[in-house]
Amino acid sequence: MNKWLKPLEDCLEKGRVLTEVADLYSYSFDASFGEHLPEAVVQVKDKYEVARILKLANEYGVPVYPRGAGTCLSGGPLPVHGGIVLDLSKLPARIEVRPDDLTVTVSPSVRTGDINKEAEKYGLMYAPDPSSAHVATIGGNLAENSGGPRGLKYGVTKDHVLGLEVVTPEGELIRTGGQTIKNVTGYDLTKLIVGSEGTLAVIVEATLKLMPKPPAVRTMMVAFNEVRTAGEAISRTLTSGVLPSKLEFMDQACVVAVEQFQPIGLPVDAAAIILVELDGPEEALRVEQEKIEAIMKDMKAKDIIIPESDEEAAKLWHARKQVSPAIAKIKPTKVSEDATVPRSKIPDFMDRLQVIKEKYNLEVVAFGHAGDGNLHPNILCDQRDADEMKRAELAVEEMFEAAIELGGTLSGEHGIGTMKAPFMEMELGDVGVDMMRRIKQVWDPNNILNPGKIFAEKGQKLVLRND
Amino acid sequence: MTDGLKHAYDLTFDCVQCGYCLPACPTYETMESETHSPRGRINLVKMVAEGKASVEDMEEPIEKCLGCMACTSVCPTNVQYGSILENAKEVLDESKQTGAVESFLFDDFIPSRRWMDRLGVATWLFQKSGADRIADRLPWKMPLHLEAFAGILPEMPSPAKRNERATRYMRKRPAVKKVGFFTGCIMDSVFFGSNESTIELLLRSGAEVVLPENQTCCGALHAHSGKKEKAIELAKQNIAAYEEEQFDYIVENAGGCGAQMIDYPSLFEEGTEWHERAVAFSSRVKDISEVLVEMDGLAFSKEVDQTVTYQPSCHMTYVQKVVEPPLELLRKVPGLQLEELERPGFCCGSAGVYNLVQHEDSMDVLDVKMEDVCRTGADQVVTSNPGCLLQMKLGIKREGMESEAVHLVDLLMEADPESRY
Numbered sequence: 001m002n003k004w005l006k007p008l009e010d011c012l013e014k015g016r017v018l019t020e021v022a023d024l025y026s027y028s029f030d031a032s033f034g035e036h037l038p039e040a041v042v043q044v045k046d047k048y049e050v051a052r053i054l055k056l057a058n059e060y061g062v063p064v065y066p067r068g069a070g071t072c073l074s075g076g077p078l079p080v081h082g083g084i085v086l087d088l089s090k091l092p093a094r095i096e097v098r099p100d101d102l103t104v105t106v107s108p109s110v111r112t113g114d115i116n117k118e119a120e121k122y123g124l125m126y127a128p129d130p131s132s133a134h135v136a137t138i139g140g141n142l143a144e145n146s147g148g149p150r151g152l153k154y155g156v157t158k159d160h161v162l163g164l165e166v167v168t169p170e171g172e173l174i175r176t177g178g179q180t181i182k183n184v185t186g187y188d189l190t191k192l193i194v195g196s197e198g199t200l201a202v203i204v205e206a207t208l209k210l211m212p213k214p215p216a217v218r219t220m221m222v223a224f225n226e227v228r229t230a231g232e233a234i235s236r237t238l239t240s241g242v243l244p245s246k247l248e249f250m251d252q253a254c255v256v257a258v259e260q261f262q263p264i265g266l267p268v269d270a271a272a273i274i275l276v277e278l279d280g281p282e283e284a285l286r287v288e289q290e291k292i293e294a295i296m297k298d299m300k301a302k303d304i305i306i307p308e309s310d311e312e313a314a315k316l317w318h319a320r321k322q323v324s325p326a327i328a329k330i331k332p333t334k335v336s337e338d339a340t341v342p343r344s345k346i347p348d349f350m351d352r353l354q355v356i357k358e359k360y361n362l363e364v365v366a367f368g369h370a371g372d373g374n375l376h377p378n379i380l381c382d383q384r385d386a387d388e389m390k391r392a393e394l395a396v397e398e399m400f401e402a403a404i405e406l407g408g409t410l411s412g413e414h415g416i417g418t419m420k421a422p423f424m425e426m427e428l429g430d431v432g433v434d435m436m437r438r439i440k441q442v443w444d445p446n447n448i449l450n451p452g453k454i455f456a457e458k459g460q461k462l463v464l465r466n467d
Numbered sequence: 468m469t470d471g472l473k474h475a476y477d478l479t480f481d482c483v484q485c486g487y488c489l490p491a492c493p494t495y496e497t498m499e500s501e502t503h504s505p506r507g508r509i510n511l512v513k514m515v516a517e518g519k520a521s522v523e524d525m526e527e528p529i530e531k532c533l534g535c536m537a538c539t540s541v542c543p544t545n546v547q548y549g550s551i552l553e554n555a556k557e558v559l560d561e562s563k564q565t566g567a568v569e570s571f572l573f574d575d576f577i578p579s580r581r582w583m584d585r586l587g588v589a590t591w592l593f594q595k596s597g598a599d600r601i602a603d604r605l606p607w608k609m610p611l612h613l614e615a616f617a618g619i620l621p622e623m624p625s626p627a628k629r630n631e632r633a634t635r636y637m638r639k640r641p642a643v644k645k646v647g648f649f650t651g652c653i654m655d656s657v658f659f660g661s662n663e664s665t666i667e668l669l670l671r672s673g674a675e676v677v678l679p680e681n682q683t684c685c686g687a688l689h690a691h692s693g694k695k696e697k698a699i700e701l702a703k704q705n706i707a708a709y710e711e712e713q714f715d716y717i718v719e720n721a722g723g724c725g726a727q728m729i730d731y732p733s734l735f736e737e738g739t740e741w742h743e744r745a746v747a748f749s750s751r752v753k754d755i756s757e758v759l760v761e762m763d764g765l766a767f768s769k770e771v772d773q774t775v776t777y778q779p780s781c782h783m784t785y786v787q788k789v790v791e792p793p794l795e796l797l798r799k800v801p802g803l804q805l806e807e808l809e810r811p812g813f814c815c816g817s818a819g820v821y822n823l824v825q826h827e828d829s830m831d832v833l834d835v836k837m838e839d840v841c842r843t844g845a846d847q848v849v850t851s852n853p854g855c856l857l858q859m860k861l862g863i864k865r866e867g868m869e870s871e872a873v874h875l876v877d878l879l880m881e882a883d884p885e886s887r888y
Contacts, residue, residue, distance in 0.1 A: 018500065018502070020502075020524075021520050021521075021524045022502050022507075022511055022520065022524045022525060022527065022528050023500065023502045025507075025510060025514050025520055025524075026500065026501035026502040026504075026507035026510065026511065026528075027501055029484055029510060030484065031483065031484050031485045031486060041500075043499065069486055069489060070484075070486055070501065071485060071486045087500075090499055111490070132485070132486070134487075134490060135485075135486050135487055135489055135490055321543075324544075325543040325544050325545065328481070328483065328543075328544045332480045332481060333480070334483055382480075383480065
């Protein structure tokens with residue numbers, strides 16, 4: 001038995017330290033790849049317990065991995081070096097909206113979608129909308145700096161955080177930022193912690209920015225005969241003076257997969273489809289919609305479909321949501337990437353994906369938030385086919401290279417975690433990565449919090465195979 | 468590789484571990500850990516199949532699953548959770564010494580019409596003697612927490628009344644449809660009166676109603692406990708029993724039975740004769756609410772001045788996928804105020820024999836449900852499955868509420884439905 005287990009149990013309520021084999025396996029994975037057994041899982045009920053656990057972890061040199069709902073797509077909560085999984089999803093849920101300040105203070109265990117629901121009661125909204133918002137916790141969203149379709153118009157999680165309460169890696173409680181929109185007091189630790197993937201602090205409370213809920217939305221779907229024209233139409237739209245709230249892209253393979261999965265009448269002969277959502281006052285939407293329609297006609301769009309009712313619009317967005325399950329029918333294992341390029345480079349990136357697909361003889365489809373350059377190329381493969389997985393690893397590496405060469409980034413919204421760590425230097429250079437490492441060392445001298453993430457170990461490579 | 472899990476193992480690869488099932492899972496909510504979530508259980512089955520964990524390691528998490536199937540309705544990749552769960556249960560069942568009580572329960576008791584009638588008669592005696600009112604104060608404990616249920620059973624018909632029931636009910640006017648009624652074992656023993664209401668509603672809707680004599684238990688409880696062979700045997704008997712005549716519908720009034728019976732084809736290999744016969748059988752299986760809506764033969768003549776809420780059967784919702792018909796019928800009852808639950812799809816914790824064998828956990832799930840029920844302020848809680856009905860009665864008793872739980876068909880009878888034909 002670990003010598004830290006007894007003191008750990010002593011500082012928590014009974015039944016909150018899980019060590020059964022079944023429990024350890026149940027916290028050995030997230031929604032990405034890899035399986036790593038922790039030595040214990042602890043379920044905390046208040047922030048002081050978090051502080052006590054971290055103090056103890058420093059004393060015994062045990063790694064601690066914060067975890068929300070485990071929906072991470074980059075391996076954030078994986079206990080790669082054993083130790084303690086710190087389950088924060090069972091902290092009491094708290095959502096306090098302050099309508100007069102347009103802010104909300106939340107505990108990290110709250111589901112992101114619930115924050116928005118609560119805000120809507122006051123005619124407000126919490127803008128970030130990752131597609132897992134109905135499952136994922138805000139704590140996880142903050143740690144990973146999650147995005148979502150609305151990121152195009154409203155930005156990502158970090159753009160909506162005013163202040164945090166965190167436990168430092170050495171077990172001290174501190175507050176960063178505050179409750180005001182403007183705040184330039186000292187270094188911006190809030191922004192440093194948001195997106196640090198649980199390597200610098202454990203978030204135990206956050207104050208977030210709310211905005212007025214747009215009174216109306218409109219949807220349109222446009223189909224194109226060529227991917228390149230679709231890309232150009234996206235650029236024209238974004239420079240027309242209209243900023244859509246969502247601008248989503250699906251390539252032909254995705255459209256075909258959706259139609260085979262759950263036919264709703266999407267044009268399967270189109271090379272690409274884009275879905276546009278506009279939000280704002282009804283009067284403004286009419287004008288904006290006409291403007292975009294004119295652009296699409298000018299770009300020789302194959303079809304322009306404007307749904308006549310909310311139900312029809314919902315059907316189109318449902319089709320977009322069906323992409324993930326539909327493509328999973330092609331092959332069971334989905335390697336979902338989120339490399340992001342400057343918006344004007346989307347057609348070039350699509351060309352590169354085509355080359356990679358042919359070179360490695362893999363099923364590759366692309367869809368995603370084209371309006372902000374954040375595409376999701378997905379490789380469909382089979383985990384039981386070692387050769388195919390090896391080819392997938394090489395293909396992913398080339399996708400990253402392509403994105404960076406086009407002026408983009410490894411990750412738009414999923415995070416680095418374990419999977420993309422080996423490629424950090426490719427984007428940031430060795431000095432860039434070293435500056436980040438130094439920050440980590442100062443914050444966490446004993447390397448307690450979430451070791452094995454963001455920074456690659458010597459010789460570490462992308463591995464998609466479980467042995 | 469644990470050989471028995473081969474089937475489940477292949478299916479686990481459909482799970483991408485996205486976690487979308489978590490908010491739908493009642494035990495994830497009440498037991499508060501991934502270990503008791505669908506994705507946790509699927510992963511454990513995979514780990515056991517790969518030899519990384521042992522069969523014993525998955526025993527508790529698998530047995531604590533309600534099997535409500537809510538997770539399957541939100542799964543973006545359509546993981547066949549039901550098949551994975553049943554396969555895991557088969558492996559657990561093989562690895563265990565089955566106790567005498569359990570094997571009597573599953574092999575002899577539930578499928579037997581004779582035993583089931585005896586249960587009904589025994590309950591009648593129990594009630595007549597007044598023992599039911601003191602059951603929870605008895606100095607000894609009854610097995611399987613039965614004392615908790617003693618005070619909530621409906622009034623039983625006398626043995627004479629039971630024997631009076633016919634096997635064929637004809638109308639004076641020509642019938643619009645011919646229905647084979649599936650009486651179910653718990654429904655027929657404990658809720659005999661609801662079965663009578665069902666027959667009456669069908670008759671008034673314009674149907675001829677036949678109760679095939681060779682029908683038996685649907686086998687749901689067996690299939691969900693890993694006793695596949697027995698489930699197949701029972702399915703065959705039912706398929707044959709309903710082939711004796713040409714029925715337009717095979718009607719049941721228990722969501723759990725309906726879900727099992729529409730799933731009969733999966734018990735047989737495709738291409739075989741039995742598979743074909745199972746498909747023919749299942750395609751005609753319908754819940755009473757569906758048939759009443761479809762036949763549209765009732766005109767409710769009496770006002771029912773009450774507020775009700777509806778607790779749907781999970782298997783009716785997630786397996787049979789019958790959601791609207793019961794609500795549609797309730798909306799037709801004059802004077803009735805329907806207050807829907809906030810989370811109708813959240814299991815009540817009855818789940819077959821779960822509330823007997825996992826009593827404490829079942830009560831935790833029930834507490835969550837009752838909070839929702841209390842919020843509606845309903846005078847009556849309407850259900851469509853005997854297990855849910857008993858559980859709601861128990862919930863009402865535990866909360867000390869004034870409300871009552873009723874089967875949909877009994878509520879409809881209160882509104883004095885007149886035949887439109």
